Amino acid sequence: IDIVNMKAMRFKDGKFSADSIPDELKPAADKYRTKLVEKIAESDDTLIEKYLEGGELTDEEIHKGLREGSITRRFIPVVCGSAAGNIGIQQLLDTISVCLPSPLEMANITPIFGVNPRNDEKIERKPAESDPLSMRVFKTIADPFAGRLTIFRVFSGVLKADSTVYNSTRESREKIGNIFYPLGKKQVPVQKAGPGEIAVVAKLKYTKTGDTLCDMGNPIRFEQMKFADPMISYAIAPKSRGDEEKVSTGLQKMLDEDPTLKFHRDTETKEMILSGMGQVHLEVTLEKLKRKFGVEVEMKTPKIPYRETIKRSSRAQGRYKKQSGGRGQYGDCWIEIKPLRGGANFEFINKIVGGVIPRQYIPAIEKGITETMLGGIIAGYPMVDLQAKVYDGSYHPVDSSEMAFKIAGSMALKKAVQGANAVLLEPILKIEVVTPDEFLGNVIGDLNGKRGKVQGVEPMSGGNQNIIALVPMAETLTYANQLNSLTSGRGMYSIEFSHYEEVPAHLAQKIIAERTKPKEE
Known part of the structure; x- marks a missing residue:
């Protein structure tokens, strides 16, 4: 419902229409319309008199009041919509045009501050052409034809075509060629860009999103932009074999466009992992990858880096004879194996006396043990937190070799693990969830249902609560979507690795069975 123009906006397939407000919604619309008009009237003596006399303002007076209230920051207009559903985008643009001030209107009200990169002294720039040039890059686009496009906003001064500017963030010079205004899909060439204007240049060598560009003789550096950490990760794989390099190259270019994206290859699972702010964010990224670089990929939940360990001591012989x-x-x-505490993954002890195994074969035994640990024994996951002690054995003066003792060490470990109560470990994450008060119970209940352990709840300003909990990684793979649903899109969270913990027996059995299941031909 648009309470400024008192219309019901209906959206379908990216298009919208303005209709009369349904009768059942009219009382609520009237209520909020009255509040809006009162707020606008309170900000202007002339309007408050007219409102008290007649109880209504004209559309022109409302628009003027919205604009003046925004300029003086008496209030902030709120527009609802959905980028994913293409809902309310045109209304947002209209509101920006009507309500928000131009930089020239703000010139004497709110100068922008930065620091001199040479001495960190605080300096200001007014949004006026007479002030030295200063601007900030807020977006970078990887165009497969035009190369890297840099989009920026000029805060002060005038940027002219075929000039040189200083990147105070990276302490480098950049040559400016042609300047364009972005108008939808078109780019209109211009000779200059002034305060408040958004423009595009191509093929800057060093500049990235968030950088400050300025006049060489009057340098300024604005506060570095802070980008949110990714909230969701998926494993990705090309649909066509041989396209991995194209995927990697394309995504590396897209990282320049979007600093909230992260991309890496997991050294353990060998998967390519793409992280972003939400599932829609990643889906849009992959659609761009397809459109710009001609490569299709599929998303799947990433593999969990489980570990194996033992819970008690065990002894066994490894004897290889051929x-x-x-x-x-x-x-x-x-060998004798024992659980190892204190954070050390592996410890090897040589207790051979009397030369029953020659010294030169001891490293081969250790290598056989460590290589077998790396490949896992009960489910194929790396084995950790284990001490192995070799204390007896025998050798043949002719037939013994490093390879034979390496195999013997591997055989001994596999047998010893069978009697050592081997278990699976899973990564536990520390999660901090910020949620409005009204959703606190639902969020805590959901965390408990994910085998989470709530460590504390801290009240925050603005009617929010900060929940700190420990949750298994396996339960958090799609948490961004779930939290969004639980809190109507108003919750947020951050995660970091905490420690490894034993997987409950009933879940471990399923994981081991799935891991050791014969692969279909």
Whole structure:
């Protein structure tokens, strides 16, 4: 409902129409319309007199009052909509045009502040052509034909075509060629851009999103833009074999466009991981990847980096003997394994005495153990927190070799683990969730349902609560979408790794069964 123009806006397939407000919504619309008019009238003596006498203002007076109230910051207009559903976008643009001031109107009210990059002294710039040039890059676009396009807003001074500017963020010079105004899909060439204007230049060498560009003789650096950490991650894979390099190259260029995107290859799972602010954000990114770079990918939840460990001590023999004519292979060792505490992943102890195993074969035994730990034993995940002690064995003066003792060490570990109560460990994340008060119970209940352990709840300003909890990583893979649903889009969260913890037995059985299930041909 548009309470400024008192119309019901209906949206479908990216198009909208303005109709009369339905009868059932009219009382609520009238109520909020009255509040809006009262707020506008309070900001102007002339309007308050007219309102008290007649109780209504004209559309022109309302628009004027909205604009003046925004300029003086007596109030801030709020516009509702959905970028994903293409709802309310035109209304937002109209509101910006009607309500928000031009920089020239703000010139004597709110100068912008920065620091001199040479001495960190605080300085100001007024949004006027007479002040030295200063501007900030707020977006970068990787165009497959035109190259990198840099979009910026001029705060003060005038940027002219075919000039040189100073990037105070990166301490480098940039050559400005042609300047364009972005008008929808078109780019209109211009000779200059002044305060408040948004313009585009191409092929800057060093400049990235958030950088400050300014006059060489009057440098200024604005406060660095802070970008939110990603809230959701997915594994991605190209639909066509051989396209991995194209995916990686395309995404690296798109990272320049969007600093809230993160992309890396998981060294353990070998998956390409793409992280962003939400599922829609990632879907839009992949659609751009397809459109600009001609490569299609599919998203799936990333693999969980489980670990294996043991809970008690165990001893076992590894004896490898092979005879097939000529020189054979012989290696024999006894090892004891124990759980290791204190954060050390592995410890190897040599307790061989009397030369029952020659010294040169001891490193081979250790290598056999560590390589087997890396590949896992019960489910194929790396084994951690284990001490291995070799204390006995035997050798053959002719047939023994490093390879034979390496195999013997591996065999001994596999046998010892069978009696050591091996278990799976899962990564536990520390999660901080900020939610409005009214959703607190739902969010805590949801965290408890995810095997989470709430560590504390802290009240925040603005009617919000900060929940601190420990939650298994396996339960958080789609949490951004779930939190969005629980809090009507008003919740946010951050996560960081905390520690590893044993997986409950009933879940571990399912994970091991799935991991060891024979693959279909």
